[in-house]
Amino acid sequence: MSAEPDSASAQNITAFFAELSRIYSADRILTNNAQLAPYESDGLTCFRARPCGVVLPETQQEVIDTVRLCHRFEMPFIARGSGTSLSGGAVPIENGLVIAMNRMNKILDYDAEQLTAVVEPGVINLKVSQHVAGDRLYYAPDPSSGPVCTIGGNVAFNSGGAHCLKYGMTSNHVLGIKAVLPDGEIVNLGGDSLESVGQDLTGMFIGSEGLFGVALEVTLRLLPKPEKYYTLQAAYDSLEKAGNAVAMVVASGLLPGAMEIMDRLSMDAADAAIGAGYPQDAAAVLIVELEGTTDEVEAEMPLLHSVIEESGAYIVEAAKDDAHRTKIWTGRKSAFSAVGRLSPDFIVQDGVVPRTRLAEALAEIERLSGEYGIRVANVFHAGDGNLHPLVMFDGREEGALHKAEELSGEIIRLCIRLGGSITGEHGVGLEKRMYLGEMYGEDDIEFMHRLQHAVDPQKLANRGKKLPAATAPALLTRGAHPLEKQGVIFRD
Amino acid sequence: MQHDIPVDQIGPLGLPMAEAVQKCVHCGFCLPACPTYQVHGEEMDSPRGRIFLMKEVLEGNVALDEAEPYVDKCLGCVGCETACPSGVPYGELITAFRATSETKRDRSAIDKTLRRFILETLPYPGRFRMAAKLGGVGRIFRKAMPGRLGDMLDLLPAKLPAAQPLPEVFPAEGERKGRVALLAGCAQQVLAPDINFATLRVLAKNGIETVIPKQQSCCGALAAHTGAADQAKQFAKQNLKAFPTDVDAILTNAAGCGSGMHEYELWLRGEPEQAAAEEFVKRVCDVSVFLAKLGIVAPPELQTKTRLAYHDACHLAHAQKVKSQPRELLASIGNLELVEIPNGDMCCGSAGTYNIEQPETAAELGNQKARAVISTEPDVVATGNIGCMTQIETHLSNVVFGKRIPVLHTMQILDRAYRGEPLA
Amino acid sequence: MTTSSMHRPANIEELQDFVRASQNIRVCGAGTKPSLSSGAIVSTSGMSGILEYEPSEYTFTALAGTPLSEIRDALAENGQLFPFDPPLVEAGATLGGTTASGLSGPGRFRYGGIRDFILGVKMVTGEGRAVFGGGKVVKNAAGFDIPKLVTGSLGRLGVLVELTFKVFPIPETWTTIRADFRGLDTGNLAMIRLAMAQEELQCLDLEPSGRLWLRLGGLSAAVDGRVDRVRKLLQQVDAGVNVEVLSGTDDVHVWDDAREFRWVPENYQLIKLPVSSAQVVTAEQLLTEAGFESARRYSVGGNVLWLAIPESVGSDEVDRLCQQLGRPALALTGSWSDPQRGPRQGQAFAERLLTVFDPDSRFETAATA
């Protein structure tokens, strides 16, 4: 294990915990091994780090006091939602403090007429939509992890989902944020109006992966729920054809709510998980969903059908009813986890490519997969060009993780080469930091470091994430990280 | 998930545990399904956290006694299994883990007494009856009892129904269409003997003859789920012998027993009886599954319109994946309106001995369930498990005063319907 | 507005040199929002032109000085539009100026404002550094969201040079519905109802008289049905409401006029006030009490109040109104010591970021932040 953070000596830690126990009752400060171990990693289990403690705040004031205490003691900290990050973003800082936000899960205010809800950051994404469903409203961003992940985590990562083509990501649905900066200062960003004046600080906070502090309260924008959905599943004999179909739909002038593609492997996995019933011999299935008023959707349907038929789909099937639609989406949304049935470990990539280069990217991934001899399942937000290649490996095999990471790296570079991004919605976290410099210039990266420094000179908040820092990466289950061995990343 | 579990050193249960851990991808989809996570909101009390903890204990990174409180808090409701897209057999993992760790753990004196008391009483109808009677008396001394024993007494009825011996064979009415064997259940026999009789009558009504093997023992679930592996094995072996093979099915009418019997193969891993257990398990099913498949004689319409809320017992819905069959059976009753309980997948907090071992969590879950039930404004509640019945009844009376909502077994409902009796 | 005093760099290098050599820099685009750029020293109008436009990607990249009208026309040729419906297009507004002012028009009601569609930015900071933030694809979570941050930054953080935006297809047909309610209360009530309804309106504006403006966009085959439904909803609020349906050029003119603020009387100063529909009635009362003349329009379902006041009305009056409503305001025209009025939020965060964007306070307006 690495040394304690330089700033926090053993003596300091004792004093720190003494102070901490003035904020929390004993049962809300977790320190023994059995309590800490389950907080060691997030949805990307190849990274792990043991915190020195976990606290379970129940009020905003407790969070504020905790952050101020951390600042005083120079104790690095991380806020944690449901730990579903797929990029290592929620991995603790070695010997730092974890602020687990899960008990801060109240919906503080809901105004149907103003189409807003004010929630605590520990509120589960899907709970918001459930809460407002009675007024036929919903909260649009729908990450597949919606039943699990928290609004705080969504804010940190600017999370998206299948239905982001039309209405955008978390950032487009958050009007205001109350946050505590890493030095303990409290700020109110944005407000409750769709419009604002002055620089968009709310937008800047969102997607900052916890580097700018802890969100305490989030004002969400709600939308009227579309009256009608029309969900179409089209089967193709090649992934490429499905990719091209997406471009054709876009060219037709239609603006579907969602366009998703699953390849054979991910269909098999989702089928095993929930019996989704995908066409047995299809190489790829495209899910397109129209949404809107009944009149509009019904007028769009024939157009969509003609485009899909022209695209070479050999089975076209529309959801029969709500239950069928739910099944299609449940299948799609369980795909990541369901891949656990095919492989004990996997890395989910999240690169974005220009939509017109989708087919090219998919073909190249297939080639790379063959070259490396590693299975890669593909399930992705095709409408946004946001790929999710799932690189499968067995962590128990010597060198398997290393090889999987190499392949992942090639895929990330491919996305950069094609003019895209290294991450569409899962964030940089720990996993993609070393690629940020390939997407942005050195100057830009340095600028980002300076922004972090300006807000958090001691790098207390989620130290070591998002930016390609030269210090403090998390520990790997099995000794040094391969990139560490190569000298690409370092530990201090 | 990657692991270093020394499979070979653990024995026959090492492999199933390692496989379960390996399948978990740490995605957290099970979190919202877990009752203890709902109550405590901390990772150690979630399925994902427990899987990780068990892995750490098996790998030797975390001491068993540190992990125990969290493993113990698990209800074994396997709601997490239903929620898990990756197909992690959580139920197998926790049962195996409890079996392998029990011998190593160091329980406090009071814990030991309590646990011995439970394990030596509940599985034996005679002893349980005795204890329950004492319980009624014990109420007077409630204050003097150590906390959890006292809590346990609260759950026992003040007055027990009269003991009714079960016949060895219960003949079919009219033409015999099939023959089954029934597990009588231990606590159920004592607390609500009517459930078995109702079951027998409903089966008979549908042309089924039932045998109730005299030599049968407790199903062993209670022992297995509290880590008393040897006792569980003994029970399983005895039942393998006691139940005939020339029946169409071996039926259970208590969800907990049914799911326990489905685990016989796991319990007897590495034992000479393993193969026999595998065969046995194939024939075990819940009475509702058997009847739904058979297709039942439609009961006469109810005299008064009745709203019935069906509660999914975890050991039916999650452990045995039985959700539609009881509903189908109930829906065949005319003038009965079947309503769904919101958040119905969530455990009521009963779960075997949970009430006794984790009273606070159990009470919180019980109250949550009671509130959910009441929100549907039912005339009557039906479920397929005696544990849930007791739990829901207790908490319903905690939450509402005045109007009593009866809680009945699905078979009792059918039986009453056949006999033209009102349900509520 | 004269442009003689302006420096108009022709490319980013010239701009960088200029910034490094100057103090008290004020930035403007074409000068359509004079209050935001008075005394401007540097104009981006010399850096103009669309750099990349790939219709099937739904994205374009253009230099900051590009007039919106030029981009609008290029988009329209390919059946696309600015989903945030920027104002003052005809007046000559540039892409950079609109971004820096954070302005969106009535059509932003449907999908979102300018902040929701900006994807990437290249800018020159106070140190004369060229910084790139965001990306060129429709989705990107890498790096900090600098593109969003600079939206509405009023040139305080630096000079925007190059911007990438997401665009959407133009609906096949447009229809406008005008509903005259008895008064503001009823009109506002109808606006709230319609905002909550599932009608997917493109625009939803209210005039203080109680006149409600709605716009539908979509396939022509569905228009009649949709109009009927909207009409019914309006009648549910007030059975006697007078409803008129406008299409073709009539429809276009309504929104052109709104977008270009043609309703603003000559010599009035224009102010943007973000509000909520719950505040509409209060705002009207406060304005009546304040006693000065004004013209108003509540746009975006009551989320913004466009307030036009005579030049004689001082900043005190505006500040008071801001205070009473608890909202900030932005003066688009007129002469103001600082065009941003009223309470400011998140200052601690803004100040920290500013030390990186403009450590030496070269940008004039930055000093007032």
Ligand SMILES: Cc1cc2nc3c(=O)[nH]c(=O)nc-3n(C[C@H](O)[C@H](O)[C@H](O)COP(=O)(O)OP(=O)(O)OC[C@H]3O[C@@H](n4cnc5c(N)ncnc54)[C@H](O)[C@@H]3O)c2cc1C
């Ligand atoms: C099966 C599966 C499917 C997924 N599908 C999607 C998808 O479709 N789209 C998508 O975008 N993502 C998806 N994800 C990724 C993940 O769910 C999202 O990133 C989610 O937003 C994380 O939320 P969380 O509550 O789990 O946060 P965590 O993982 O706990 O934390 C994530 C980050 O947020 C920070 N954080 C948490 N709370 C706060 C707070 N209050 N203030 C400041 N920072 C905070 C943490 O420090 C950390 O950096 C998926 C994950 C899984 C496992």
Ligand code: SF4
């Ligand atoms: S849902 Fe399944 S795979 Fe995911 S964390 Fe839970 S047990 Fe593991």
Ligand code: SF4
């Ligand atoms: S069995 Fe029930 S209590 Fe135990 S972890 Fe699973 S869901 Fe939670």
